[in-house]
Amino acid sequence: MNITIIVFTALFLFVALLGLFGSRWRAGDLSQLHEWGLGGRSFGTLITWFLLGGDLYTAYTFIAVPALMFGAGANGFFAVPYAALMYPMLFMAFPRLWSVSNKRGYITAADFVRGRFGHRGLALAVAVTGLVAVMPYIALQLVGMQVVIAALGLDYAVTFPLLGSVSVPLIAAFCVLAAFTYTSGLRGTALIAVVKDLLVYITVLVAIIIIPAQLGGYAKIFAAVPPKQLLLPPAPEGSLGASFAYMSLAVGSLLALFLYPHSVTGLLSSSSRHVIRRNAIVLPAYSVALALIALLGYMAIASGVKEMPEYAAGFKSFGNNFAVPALFLHLFPGWFAGFAFAAIAIGALMPASIMAIACGNMFTRNIFKDFIAPDCTPQTEAKVAKLVAFTAKLGALFFVLKLQTAYAIQLQLLGGIWICQTVPAVLLGLYVRLDPRGLLAGWAAGVGVGTWMVAELSFKSSVYPLHLLGWTVPCYAALSALLVNLVVSWLLTLILRATGNASLSDETLAADYG
Numbered sequence: 336m337n338i339t340i341i342v343f344t345a346l347f348l349f350v351a352l353l354g355l356f357g358s359r360w361r362a363g364d365l366s367q368l369h370e371w372g373l374g375g376r377s378f379g380t381l382i383t384w385f386l387l388g389g390d391l392y393t394a395y396t397f398i399a400v401p402a403l404m405f406g407a408g409a410n411g412f413f414a415v416p417y418a419a420l421m422y423p424m425l426f427m428a429f430p431r432l433w434s435v436s437n438k439r440g441y442i443t444a445a446d447f448v449r450g451r452f453g454h455r456g457l458a459l460a461v462a463v464t465g466l467v468a469v470m471p472y473i474a475l476q477l478v479g480m481q482v483v484i485a486a487l488g489l490d491y492a493v494t495f496p497l498l499g500s501v502s503v504p505l506i507a508a509f510c511v512l513a514a515f516t517y518t519s520g521l522r523g524t525a526l527i528a529v530v531k532d533l534l535v536y537i538t539v540l541v542a543i544i545i546i547p548a549q550l551g552g553y554a555k556i557f558a559a560v561p562p563k564q565l566l567l568p569p570a571p572e573g574s575l576g577a578s579f580a581y582m583s584l585a586v587g588s589l590l591a592l593f594l595y596p597h598s599v600t601g602l603l604s605s606s607s608r609h610v611i612r613r614n615a616i617v618l619p620a621y622s623v624a625l626a627l628i629a630l631l632g633y634m635a636i637a638s639g640v641k642e643m644p645e646y647a648a649g650f651k652s653f654g655n656n657f658a659v660p661a662l663f664l665h666l667f668p669g670w671f672a673g674f675a676f677a678a679i680a681i682g683a684l685m686p687a688s689i690m691a692i693a694c695g696n697m698f699t700r701n702i703f704k705d706f707i708a709p710d711c712t713p714q715t716e717a718k719v720a721k722l723v724a725f726t727a728k729l730g731a732l733f734f735v736l737k738l739q740t741a742y743a744i745q746l747q748l749l750g751g752i753w754i755c756q757t758v759p760a761v762l763l764g765l766y767v768r769l770d771p772r773g774l775l776a777g778w779a780a781g782v783g784v785g786t787w788m789v790a791e792l793s794f795k796s797s798v799y800p801l802h803l804l805g806w807t808v809p810c811y812a813a814l815s816a817l818l819v820n821l822v823v824s825w826l827l828t829l830i831l832r833a834t835g836n837a838s839l840s841d842e843t844l845a846a847d848y849g
Contacts, residue, residue: 340487342673343680346534347511350527350681354515354688357523368442368716371520372696374604376437380613382525386689387601387614388621389528391418391592393472394479394683397535397628402655404632405640408564410581412629417585418622421592426615429593430608431765435847437603443693444599444761445701451764453840454771455705460778461757462701465596468750469690472595473731475747476687478656480508481735483680486660487673508684509732516688516728517721521604524688531685534678536624541671542663543627546634549666556630559637580798583811591755591813594762596693597686635662687728694727695720745794749786752797755813756781759824765848770838773827781820788812 361377363370378386396414403411432447441447444465449458484504491503515523547553557565592598605611635658643665660679663672699720704711711719760774788799789812799815801808831837 338669339673339676340489342670343483343487343677346674346677347508347680350530350677350684351511351515353530354511354519354523354527354684357515357519357526360519360522360526363522365518365520366714366717368696368699368713368720369440371717372442372692372720373600374521374525376604377606378525378604378610379606380610380617382529383601383605383610384614384617385528385532386521386525386604387598387618389531389682389685390597390601390689392535392621392625392682393686394476394483394679394681396625397679397682398479398482398656398659399475400625400629401632401635401659402657404564404629405635405658406632406655408560409566411632412626413581413584414588415622415626415629417589417592418625419619420585421589422615422619424589425593425618426612428762428765429602429615430611431848432599432761433603433605433608433611434849435765435843438847439843442603442700443596443697444594444757445697448760448764449701449705450842451768452760452771452774453838453842454775457760457771457775457778458701458705460775461760462697464753464757464778464782465594465697466694468754469596469694470727470731471734471746471750472597473687473690473694473727474734476683476690477505477509477731477735480505480680480683482656482660483676483683485657486664486676505732505735508680509728512684512687512691513725513728516691516724520721521600521689521692524685524692525604527681527685527688531678531681534674535682538675538678539624539627542631542634542675546631546638546662546666550634550637556633556637560633561636564633564636580809580811583809583814584798587755587811587813587817588751590758590762590817591751594754594757596697597690600689600693600696631659631662635659638662638666640665687731691724691727692720695722695724698723748794748797749789752785752789752813752816753782755817756785756820758817759821768841769824770828770831772838773824773831776827777820777822777824780823781816784819785812785816788815 358365361375363375363377365371369376400411400414405411432444435441435450436447439446439450441450443462445458445462448461449455452458481502484502487504489502489504515527519526547556550556593602602611605614640658640661643661660676663675667675699716703719704716708715756778759769759777760771763769764774789797792799797812798809799812801810801815828837
């Protein structure tokens with residue numbers, strides 16, 4: 336066993352034990368859903384910073400953002416500005432969500448929607464949207480794990496009925512993930528987030544110093560990148576071009592990111608609304624790290640990674656996603672390559688865990704309790720959430736093993752469009768109250784239009800060209816669909832209020848938001 340695998344295995348086992356220890360850290364009654372699924376709402380500024388950072392900046396981010404820069408160039412950089420722009424929204428809006436959720440005992444965004452609008456159907460729509468949107472995210476974390484396993488050369492496999500040939504290391508990683516998530520809940524995830532983020536920061540800092548030094552400096556790196564990959568493509572005549580598409584992607588993505596169930600779970604686990612505001616101020620440090628991670632794609636181009644045997648070995652299965660692992664294998668000493676791969680692998684475990692927990696919370700509260708067993712005990716709630724979290728991970732594993740990675744990417748692309756359609760009910764619902772029937776109709780219209788747009792593009796892109804007044808406007812489908820959503824929601828609300836049929840049910844009070 337070479338030094339790369341030894342270092343990787345040691346760090347991975349340490350994190351596995353740390354996750355299992357999480358059930359004893361800040362001990363609480365894990366038979367209660369708010370204790371298992373929200374860590375008892377007890378995390379302070381530092382733990383929340385690690386948890387949200389690890390939740391938002393995942394292993395697949397570490398792999399995919401540089402891969403996009405490596406293959407497509409400047410378009411891949413869009414994640415950096417939107418990640419920075421979303422923090423003012425976090426500062427303004429989400430302390431209100433924390434306050435009302437804490438006072439009313441809400442566990443999920445759909446809980447808030449049900450209480451705010453008094454409409455179980457609308458809450459169900461928000462819950463189902465969240466569940467469907469987050470599942471491909473879990474699968475993509477396992478894809479990131481697969482890339483690391485391939486880079487390490489750990490291609491041991493066994494054959495199972497129905498599943499066929501299965502990677503033993505991937506199954507082992509799945510078992511670790513399932514074990515600490517079930518036993519420790521969000522506490523174990525938070526502990527792992529601390530280690531994961533420290534490993535990522537060390538890896539990034541070393542990479543941006545050592546790799547450019549080996550390649551002759553940043554000037555030579557940028558000089559080696561083809562000019563067309565350094566800039567956005569020019570707009571054709573009569574079109575607003577890539578710059579507007581880039582901007583719309585950023586705006587749509589920043590609206591959606593903190594509405595994903597795992598993001599809401601991380602936020603609601605905070606000990607106070609002030610913790611969220613402090614994190615809105617300090618979390619941009621991760622955007623700096625993301626910008627540096629993106630530059631790894633250009634470093635891979637400058638290093639000639641396409642000619643490396645390490646890249647050729649992984650290209651067939653993983654394409655451009657193998658650029659960064661090949662770069663690390665080629666330019667890092669073996670022990671530090673193992674360290675970097677451990678950072679990526681642990682960066683898959685941690686977000687996959689909180690995503691699965693969010694699935695458990697949402698299914699239990701907004702489907703099981705609302706529609707199947709309204710009189711269930713708190714202990715039953717927690718048990719169901721744990722089982723659903725395990726099922727979500729198992730479904731993601733089956734998806735990765737039996738279906739093409741492209742399907743997970745396509746569903747994740749659709750998930751961003753769908754989750755954006757919850758903006759009127761959740762984000763705007765913190766400030767204004769539209770009629771829930773109008774919101775439900777708007778949600779359905781937005782989901783339908785957004786899905787149609789992506790289907791028209793054969794699921795290869797989420798930027799749909801709109802033809803307006805002789806101009807072609809390439810716009811992120813989520814944003815176009817959200818405009819349809821808002822128009823339908825407002826019009827139906829006005830009609831229902833004008834006819835005296837407005838719904839006035841709202842269990843929240845103005846004081847709950849402060």
